[in-house]
Amino acid sequence: MEPLDPFVALAGGLLIGTAAALLLLLSGRIAGVSGMLARATGIADSGPRRSHALAFVLGLPIGAVLIAGFVRAPDVIVTSSIPLIIAGGLLVGFGTRLGNGCTSGHGVCGMARLSPRSIAATATFMAAGFLLVGVMRHVIGA
Amino acid sequence: MRNVLAALLTGVIFGAGLTLSDMTNPARVIAFLDLFGAWDPTLAFVMGGALVPSALAYVVTRRMRRPLLHTAFHIPENRTLDRQLLIGGAIFGLGWGLVGYCPGPALAGLALGAWQTWLFAGAMLAGMWLHSVTDLPILRSRSGLVRS
Numbered sequence: 001m002e003p004l005d006p007f008v009a010l011a012g013g014l015l016i017g018t019a020a021a022l023l024l025l026l027s028g029r030i031a032g033v034s035g036m037l038a039r040a041t042g043i044a045d046s047g048p049r050r051s052h053a054l055a056f057v058l059g060l061p062i063g064a065v066l067i068a069g070f071v072r073a074p075d076v077i078v079t080s081s082i083p084l085i086i087a088g089g090l091l092v093g094f095g096t097r098l099g100n101g102c103t104s105g106h107g108v109c110g111m112a113r114l115s116p117r118s119i120a121a122t123a124t125f126m127a128a129g130f131l132l133v134g135v136m137r138h139v140i141g142a
Numbered sequence: 143m144r145n146v147l148a149a150l151l152t153g154v155i156f157g158a159g160l161t162l163s164d165m166t167n168p169a170r171v172i173a174f175l176d177l178f179g180a181w182d183p184t185l186a187f188v189m190g191g192a193l194v195p196s197a198l199a200y201v202v203t204r205r206m207r208r209p210l211l212h213t214a215f216h217i218p219e220n221r222t223l224d225r226q227l228l229i230g231g232a233i234f235g236l237g238w239g240l241v242g243y244c245p246g247p248a249l250a251g252l253a254l255g256a257w258q259t260w261l262f263a264g265a266m267l268a269g270m271w272l273h274s275v276t277d278l279p280i281l282r283s284r285s286g287l288v289r290s
Contacts, residue, residue, distance in 0.1 A: 001170065001182075003182065004170065004184045006183075008162060008163065010190070010191040012159045013163055013188035013193075014191040014192070014195060015155055015158055015159030015162060016160060016163070016191070017191060017192035018159075018195045019152040020152075020156070020195070020196045021198065022151070022199075023152040024199045024200070024203060024209070024215075025209060025210060026209055026210050026212070027148050027149065027209055028209035028217075029149075029212075030216070030217065033245040034270070037249065041267060043274050044274075048216070051146050055149040055153060056149040056150065057249060059157060060153050060156060060157035060160070060246065060249045060250040061249065062150075062157060063153065063156060063158035063159070063160070064157045064158070064160070064161040064251060064252075064254055067157075067161035068161065068254060072162070074161050074166055074254055075164075075167050076167055076168070076251055076254050076256040076259065077169035078169075078241065078259070078262075079169065079172075080240060084240055085258055087237070087265075088238070088265070089243075089261070089262040089263065089265025090265050090266070090268060090269040091237025091269065092241075092243065092244060092245065092262075092269060093237075093265065093267060093271075093273070094230075094233055094270070094276075095230045095231065095232070095269075096270070097230070097274065098229060098233065099226065099227050099228070099233070100226070102234060102246070103244040104244075104246050106231075107189060108189070108192045109196060112197040112200055113200040116221050117221060117222070117223060120223050120227060120228065120231070121230070121231040122231075123231075124227075124231030124235060125231040125232070127232075127235065128232045128235025128236050129238045129239040131236075132175070132238075132239030132240060133172055133176050133179075134176070134177065
């Protein structure tokens with residue numbers, strides 16, 4: 001896999017942060033994707049209005065299409081087997097609801113306002129991710 | 143209606159950022175999580191870039207009585223580190239490392255043509271639903287571990 005130009009990574013990050021900033025300044029909401037998805041699908045019964053959450057969630061793939069069409073053709077390389085993809089999805093869905101957020105809500109929004117919960121959650125999921133990949137790649141050798 | 147448009151616009155910008163920075167590529171994310179191997183620092187640049195405008199916005203909100211298009215800010219005020227937060231974070235991190243997808247890239251990536259993304263997103267929704275119908279005692283008590 002080719003390394004990504006750090007400036008492109010930084011520019012992408014700035015877009016993500018700008019989206020979070022705009023949603024906060026315009027609507028007063030946290031741009032947390034797991035919470036938005038749970039709300040949009042009716043799995044969560046509190047939070048922003050369902051129509052707002054649905055609009056945000058639908059915007060994500062539209063943004064992806066715009067980049068793919070006008071900026072660069074993104075690779076999507078998934079090496080996990082079907083059972084692992086299903087297990088990973090179940091863990092991510094369950095864990096983000098239990099922990100009230102994911103990389104966006106805790107990582108980008110919560111850390112930016114120095115929320116102790118978000119800092120603890122981000123440290124925990126990063127550590128678990130490092131551990132899992134370390135064990136899979138270097139202990140099991142998968 | 144203006145708030146629906148704001149949500150759509152911010153979703154589009156968010157999805158564009160995830161795609162531009164290659165977070166929609168699970169192999170890239172796993173390479174970042176491979177701290178003990180050939181570590182790829184891309185995600186650190188993405189996170190660093192994202193935190194700057196996000197943090198600035200929080201500073202600005204302190205001088206605002208309400209958001210521009212809405213009656214009040216909805217910023218979580220809970221500061222208690224409880225069991226659910228840490229167990230949930232750990233479960234999420236394991237799933238993230240297993241496949242290389244977290245919720246944002248999994249949803250943005252639905253438009254990028256890999257069937258695995260749809261499978262992952264479906265399983266993720268099932269996991270969210272499972273949480274909503276699960277009532278395990280260890281996950282129920284809201285007893286705080288640390289209060290700050």
